[in-house]
Amino acid sequence: MADNQPLVSIIIPLYNQERYFEKCIRSVCNQTYKNIEIIVVNDGSTDRSPHILEKWAAKDNRIKVINKQNEGVIAARRDGLQNSTGEFVTPLDSDDYLHKDAVKILAGHMISNNVDAVLGSMAQVLGFVKRSHYYSGGSFPFYQVVKQPELFEKYYLNFFGKGYFPIMMCGGLFRKSAIDKAMHCTKLCCNEITFVGDDHYAFMKLFPFLHSMYRTDETVYYYRYGGSSSDRFSPTYPGLFFLSDERLKLLDKYNLKEGYKSLFEEYANCVYYHAQQLLEYNKADKNGVISFFKNELDMRQLFPRMVAFFEKNETENIGIQLMMNRDYEAMYYHANDLMLKRCKSIKRKCKNIVFAVSDFLGI
Numbered sequence: 001m002a003d004n005q006p007l008v009s010i011i012i013p014l015y016n017q018e019r020y021f022e023k024c025i026r027s028v029c030n031q032t033y034k035n036i037e038i039i040v041v042n043d044g045s046t047d048r049s050p051h052i053l054e055k056w057a058a059k060d061n062r063i064k065v066i067n068k069q070n071e072g073v074i075a076a077r078r079d080g081l082q083n084s085t086g087e088f089v090t091p092l093d094s095d096d097y098l099h100k101d102a103v104k105i106l107a108g109h110m111i112s113n114n115v116d117a118v119l120g121s122m123a124q125v126l127g128f129v130k131r132s133h134y135y136s137g138g139s140f141p142f143y144q145v146v147k148q149p150e151l152f153e154k155y156y157l158n159f160f161g162k163g164y165f166p167i168m169m170c171g172g173l174f175r176k177s178a179i180d181k182a183m184h185c186t187k188l189c190c191n192e193i194t195f196v197g198d199d200h201y202a203f204m205k206l207f208p209f210l211h212s213m214y215r216t217d218e219t220v221y222y223y224r225y226g227g228s229s230s231d232r233f234s235p236t237y238p239g240l241f242f243l244s245d246e247r248l249k250l251l252d253k254y255n256l257k258e259g260y261k262s263l264f265e266e267y268a269n270c271v272y273y274h275a276q277q278l279l280e281y282n283k284a285d286k287n288g289v290i291s292f293f294k295n296e297l298d299m300r301q302l303f304p305r306m307v308a309f310f311e312k313n314e315t316e317n318i319g320i321q322l323m324m325n326r327d328y329e330a331m332y333y334h335a336n337d338l339m340l341k342r343c344k345s346i347k348r349k350c351k352n353i354v355f356a357v358s359d360f361l362g363i
Contacts, residue, residue, distance in 0.1 A: 005033070005035050005107065005111075006035070006086070006087040006088055006107065006111070007035050007036070007037060007085065007086040007087055007088075008033065008035065008036045008037075008086050008087070008088045008089070008090065008103050008107055008173070009036070009037050009039060009080075009084035009085065009086030009088070009089045009090070009176070010028055010036055010037070010038050010039065010089075010090055010091075010092055010103070011039050011041070011077060011080035011081060011084060011089060011090070011091050011092065012024065012025070012028070012038070012039065012040045012041070012080070012091075012092045012093070012094050013041050013043055013073045013076035013077050013080065013093070013094060014040050014041060014042050014043060014045060014049055014050075014053065014076075014094045015042075015043040015044065015045050015049070015070065015073070015076070015094070016045050016046060016047045016049060017045075017047075017049050017094040017095050018047040018048040018049045018052060019095075020094065020095040020096075020224060021049050021052050021053070021094050021095070022052055023097050024092065024093075024094050024095065024096060024097045025038075025040070025052070025053070025056045025063075026056075026097075027097035027098045027099075027100070027222075028092065028097075028098060029056065029059075029060045029062075029063075030100055031098065031100060031101075031102065031103045031104070032100055032101050032103075032104045033101075033103035033104040033107055036062055036086070036103060037062055037064060037084065037085060037086055038060070038062050038063045038064065039064045039066065039080045039083055039084055040053055040057075040063060040064070040065055040066070040080075040094075041066045041068065041076040041077070041079050041080045042065065042066065042067045042068065043068060043069075043070050043071065043072070043073070043075075043076040044068065044069045044070030044071075049094070050067070053065060064083065066079055066080065066083060072198075073093075073198050074198045074201070074202065077091060077198070077202070078183075081179060081183065084176065086176060087175070087176055088106075088107060088110060088173050088174065088175060088176060089173070089174050089175075089176050089179060090102075090103065090106065090172065090173045090174070091169050091170055091172075091199075092170060092221075093170055093223075093224075095224045096125075096170065096221065096222055096223050096224050097222050097224075098220060098221060098222070099219060099220050099221070099222070101220075102120065102220035102221065103173075105120060105216065105218050105220055106118045106120055106172070106173035106216075106220060107173060109173075109214050109216055110173055110175070110214075113145050113212075113214045114212075115145055115175075115211075115212040115213055115214045116174065116175040116178045116210040116211050116212050116213065117172055117173065117174045117175065117178070117210050117212075117213045117214070118172060118173045118213070118214045118215070118216065119140075119166055119171065119172045119213065119214070119215045119216070120171045120172065120173075120215075120216055120218060120219070120220030120221060121171070121216065121217050121218060121219045121220065121221075122166070122168070122170070122171045122219065122220075122221045122222070122223050123219050123221070123222050123223070124222075124223050124225050125222050125223065125224045125225065126225045139155070139158070140155055140158075140166075140213075140215050141215065142215050142216065142217045143214075143215070143216065143217075144214070144215075145212055145213075145214050146212065146213050146214070147211060147212045148210075148211050148212070151210065151211075151212065151213055152207070152208060156207060156208070156254070156256070157256060157258055157259050159200065159203070159204040159207065159247065159250075160247055160250075160251060160256070160259035160262055160263045160266075161259070161262030161263060161265070161266045162258055162259050162262045167199070167200050167203055167204070168199040168200070168203065168223075169199050169202055169203045169206075170199060170221055170223065171220055171221035171223075172203075174206070174210075175210075178206065178209050178210055178211070179206060179209075181209050182205060182206045182208075182209040185209070186205050186209075198239075200243060201243055201246065204246075204247065204250065208254075233277050233280075233281040233283065234277070237270075237273075237274050237277065238274060238296075240270045241267070241270065241271070241296060241300060244263065244266070244267040244270070244300070244302050245300065245301045245302050247259075247263055248260075248263060248301070248302045248305060251263065260305075260309055261309070261313065263302075264302070264305075264306040264309055264310070264320070265315075265317065265320070267300075267302060267306065268306075268317065268319050268320045268323060269319075271293070271296060271323070272319050272331075272334065272335050272338060274292070275289050275292060275293065275331075275332070275335035275339075276335050276336075276338055276339035276342065278292060279335065279336055279339050280339050280343065286332055289332050289335060290328045290329065290331075290332050293328050293331050293332070294328060297323065297326065303323075306320075306323075306324075307324050310324060311324075318334065319331070319334055322334055
């Protein structure tokens with residue numbers, strides 16, 4: 001690309017990823033699009049990640065290092081955004097990595113189509129297994145510019161489980177001016193979400209401020225499956241419950257009644273999934289899981305709305321029926337049955353084998 005091409009800021013929150021960060025930062029420094037600034041926010045890492053970062057920063061003056069106390073990925077991303085100077089911005093998780101032409105592809109589409117956002121396709125990396133074109137389906141068209149008001153009216157409900165397109169910002173390129181406006185007008189960066197759900201939350205808040213968007217089927221991003229968003233236990237998973245409250249507020253704000261049912265169903269699925277994790281990884285016994293259910297339903301703003309909705313709109317979902325009746329013991333047995341079925345599934349067993357071999361090989 002010519003020297004006069006726009007500057008692209010790549011923002012990488014970094015926290016304790018010594019195993020994967022080397023591949024991540026190498027993929028960024030080796031981009032074929034050279035006019036980039038690489039902002040790495042070291043969010044209080046306690047492993048060797050900062051040492052790896054210092055080594056690469058000494059070799060590449062495009063790397064800007066921000067060291068801070070641990071606040072979580074959204075706060076780290078916020079600090080990166082506030083210190084970025086590029087016309088375009090793309091986020092990257094420190095355990096993932098980019099295709100060598102990722103920025104070239106995304107920036108090329110951004111410039112030629114004059115849009116506020118370009119979404120690329122993603123490949124899933126599961127240890128030594130790579131699944132191409134992960135999240136490649138959905139209703140949002142490829143190779144078409146979609147502008148407002150169609151962009152909002154037709155696709156915003158995707159963030160609430162109604163329809164589908166990729167709701168992760170990773171693998172996308174965004175106009176910095178749109179991000180700045182969203183940060184000024186809304187709470188784009190939220191400390192209550194420390195990891196799980198961070199991409200969903202930020203993109204959901206940014207989306208109404210995008211005037212146009214474009215999607216390409218070219219793979220630009222390699223998402224490493226096997227961390228906190230996978231089948232392994234995640235202590236930050238309850239961030240999704242807070243996210244559900246935030247999503248409900250947006251449905252109310254924009255009067256999007258079509259999204260209530262799918263949002264409530266997703267919330268119930270998340271509650272039962274976390275209970276399954278508590279049981280599977282011995283983080284809680286029966287009394288502990290019941291206590292989790294009680295505390296969650298008592299504190300969640302969404303729950304009374306969910307009950308009122310399904311009192312008027314019948315549901316065949318057994319889990320939701322038990323939640324509405326606050327039958328905590330039955331909820332426990334329901335979660336336990338779901339956990340046992342999931343653990344016995346062939347798909348889960350295959351994943352566990354891949355995880356084990358990958359861990360042994362250090363992949």
